[in-house]
Amino acid sequence: MTRSKHKYRLTPSAALGFGIIAIYLLVALFAPWLTPHDPLASLGGAWQAPSRAFPMGTDSVGRDMLSRIIFGARLTLGLSLASTVLSFVTGISTGFLAAVSNRWVDGALSRWVDIMLSIPQLIFALIIISVFGSSTAVLITTVGLLDSTKVFRLARSLAKDIAAMEFVEVARLRGEGLWWIMRREILPIASPPLISEFGLRYCFNFLFIAGLSFLGLGVQPPLADWGGMVRSNAGAISFGLAAPFFPALALALMTIAVNLVVDWFLAIHARPSGASAEM
């Protein structure tokens, strides 16, 4: 058992990943104290080159790019976190429910998810947004619910394996309810793969929302997340200016960081624990 203390020792790449995520979170939390300029004020010409006053230059209407990226962190990180949490709450509860209940419930839920997954996720989101219009609530709900289908599949298959084990059978015989079994018997064991999945789904949703905003169908002006900022500054590219690369790089760096952490976490939990007779 002394091993478990050392189990979570950070590798350099994981430390880098955690470091970047921590910086992003701090930037999002303390945005008003960190911005050199007002993110909404037009202070200079459009697409000025980076300078001492504007470390990342200015955007399409002369606002400070750095300040806008700092404030954009709140929306970008917050929206994807909210939708991933929604996705996991929905996906895990329905997935576990499908695994522990009778085959009719399981069959109905699984077929439903199969159909949901046979429409490409982006296309599905576009259809929903065309019906409801784009607002923050629609965005979080749409992305969260569409993503929950993938969580459902993982949660269901994990819970199926666990539900066949003796201690779950014992709990059933003891007369515990479905909710108790799902929460107290299955969830603790299914947690490690679900946690690493959370990181991957977060990345996916993060890029997905950025993609929707980039298409002009996600976060609506005057609010701007990084995807929307790439969109509004895309015109600079044809003048050979690098303005849209700053928000795009901010997106890419975050995804890389989360992937580094997930790789590290997966490597720990893929290791044989020593208890398995098969290995």
Next chain:
Amino acid sequence: MFKAIVSRLALGMVTLLAVTMLIFAATEVLPGDVATAVLGQGATQATVAQYRKQLGLDQPAPIRYWRWLSGTLHGNFGTSMTNQLPVAQEVAPRLRNTLFLAAFSALIAVPLSIALGLLSAIHENGLIDRGTNVLAVFAISFPDFFIAYILIYIFSSRLGLFPSLATLSSGMSLAQRIHHIILPAVALTALVTAHMMRTTRNTILSEMSKPYIETAFLKGFGRIRVIVRHALPNVWAPIITVVALNLAYLVVGVVVIEVVFVYPGIGQLMVDAVSKRDLPVVQACGLIFSAVFVSLNTLSDMLALYANPRLRRGAR
């Protein structure tokens, strides 16, 4: 095997039918209905009723679904709400453009990724293997549009080799068209190559620990021959599956890439229709994308059944 393939095909058809229902239902849950949404709050009761009748909205939902579905099957997607043109007329030329771009990208991406995957497997941990691994990480972490803009920045703004906007016009020759779609095609290739390449490599390498491979090595064959002649035929099924999956992904990735390059395809049309909330156009585009997606997935399963003798016999 025949039975298994036919039943997979039937499942694909049922899925497609369910998808049409879902797309229809999704546009039905609109609070109020299309008529009030189009005419606005100020419209009188009579105008709304008239317009509803014109759109056929006074009919119950199952009948409207049936009309919509049978119309769709005959190539009649209804009328666009923004310009009153038949949707089919608007979609058809754009669909051709999109298929042209997607097919051209697939022609580059599939052979390239299988070749790179093979090379990485042959030279495991060699220079190519490490290089493709790094590229794969980048391709997966970067947003779709980022790669496209990097390409535009380098090859269009800086070097001036290719146009940054992939506009097509009817008078263009094939060579001109290809010149215009090189950048979007490369961007699309970058999106899908990483996954196909790594899967090819990994499935081959996981096959390499099998006894028959060891036998082949003991016979004195070289690594290239063992991989190409012995391992590769046995891993076609997973490779085909992942190729079809990525082609399906390519069809969706086309949406973002078309918007970046202002390419006159169906993805761009759909995004425009969504922002104008032109539901018939959204439905038609959504249906086409989903149909391609479902078909490719069905096709991949059928090909995998066909390519793998064990699946052939074991299939129910």
